[in-house]
Amino acid sequence: MxxxxxxxxxxxxxxxxxxxxxxxxxxxxxxxxxxxxxxxxxxxxxxxxxxxxxxxxxxxxxxxxxxxxxxxxxxxxxxxxxxxxxxxxxxxxxxxxxxxxxxxxxxxxxxxxxxxxxxxxxxxxxxxxxxxxxxxxxxxxxxxxxxxxxxxxxxxxxxxxxxxxxxxxxxxxxAYLAPLADHKAEAMLQRAMRSPAPGVVLRMLDMSRYAAEVATLTEILNDAWRDNWGFTPTTEAETRHLAQAMRPIVDRRLIWFADIDGVTAGVLVALPNVNEAIADLDGRLLPLGWAKLLWRLKVSGVKSLRVPLMGVRRAYARTAQGRMLPFQLIAAAAGQARALGYERCEFSWILEDNRPMRRICEAAGATPYKTYRIYQKALA
Missing domain, CATH: 3.40.630.30 (Gcn5-related N-acetyltransferase (GNAT))
Structure with a gap:
């Protein structure tokens, strides 16, 4: 031009x-x-x-x-x-x-x-x-x-x-966004927490077993998502690489596992929205970026978080115990997030035709606020 x-x-x-x-x-x-x-x-x-x-x-x-x-x-x-x-x-x-x-x-x-x-x-x-x-x-x-x-x-x-x-x-x-102070959604989630099915135990991430917990997370997600459109398994090495990169911002109170009769059946990962803390750093942590980032994450705090991963093993997803796990995991993480001062949570990304997950988000008080498009083209 x-x-x-x-x-x-x-x-x-x-x-x-x-x-x-x-x-x-x-x-x-x-x-x-x-x-x-x-x-x-x-x-x-x-x-x-x-x-x-x-x-x-x-x-x-x-x-x-x-x-x-x-x-x-x-x-x-x-x-x-x-x-x-x-x-x-x-x-x-x-x-x-x-x-x-x-x-x-x-x-x-x-x-x-x-x-x-x-x-x-x-x-x-x-x-x-x-x-x-x-x-x-x-x-x-x-x-x-x-x-x-x-x-x-x-x-x-x-x-x-x-x-x-x-x-x-x-x-x-x-991408769905939920205000964590949504009282209607909070009441629904609290009802889910009041009546856990027999054999269900919710627990936070165990940082002393970080590598093993990451391996379990990988196994659950590959099983839970395998019928989704475009599903490509993530390798344990890829999950471990991401987990190591994210470890400085991981808060165990925001990552929850659900065990059913001693078997880890579900997981939810919520991450502090680091983008809030780095918005003015222009991509650079030196010379003062590290200090600013740590201050904002640990002291002044960020107000939003994102749930990039949630899944329930397929063997449990349709059982009486498993059907409530997404709500119980969300309720556990949301309760901790509110106590830590978070105000809003993004669930992303979610396929347009993943109606079960979309219904769960909407029941938790979330509404879609961003749309991302995957394109395709046949080559001659």
Missing amino acids: TGEKLSVRPVRSKAELERFIQAPMRLNAGDPAWISPLLMDRRDGLSAKSNPFFAHAQVEMWLASRAGRDVGRISAQIDALAPADPAGATGAFGLIAAEDDPEVFAALFAAAEAWLAARGVTLVRGPFNLSINEEVGLLVDGFDTPPMVLMGHDAPYAGPRVEAQGYARAKDVY
């Missing part, structure tokens, strides 16, 4: 990876709802040396530049653990961010699609950043509020630009 030549090049060097990581910070600098993720976390997540996702996936990344300025980025992934699809071999795009320029979007998607097609992919879905078990979807509604921890944020023009490349909606996923 400017007359300057546009180039799209694969990321090869450490310096180019750093530019790739930092590109969205400049592209979104004028968006009041944008929060720069911590650069150290992004470096870790995009490193094949540290992120176990790379052990079972092929990943390529590109930077678009014009006149010495980075104007966009994209990734493409082929995950060996992704389920087979009758429509053909699937791959994904992700980490899309670009100026509001149709030429930039077209060039980025052309590079990603050519790479995927050369490897036999006939159906592309995304965005997945990098996995369907991480940040998922492009924000298409709810631009006026910042994202919570481990959730994405996109410019309003991004959706139309992606659709202009031939992509159509595959699935929408929702």
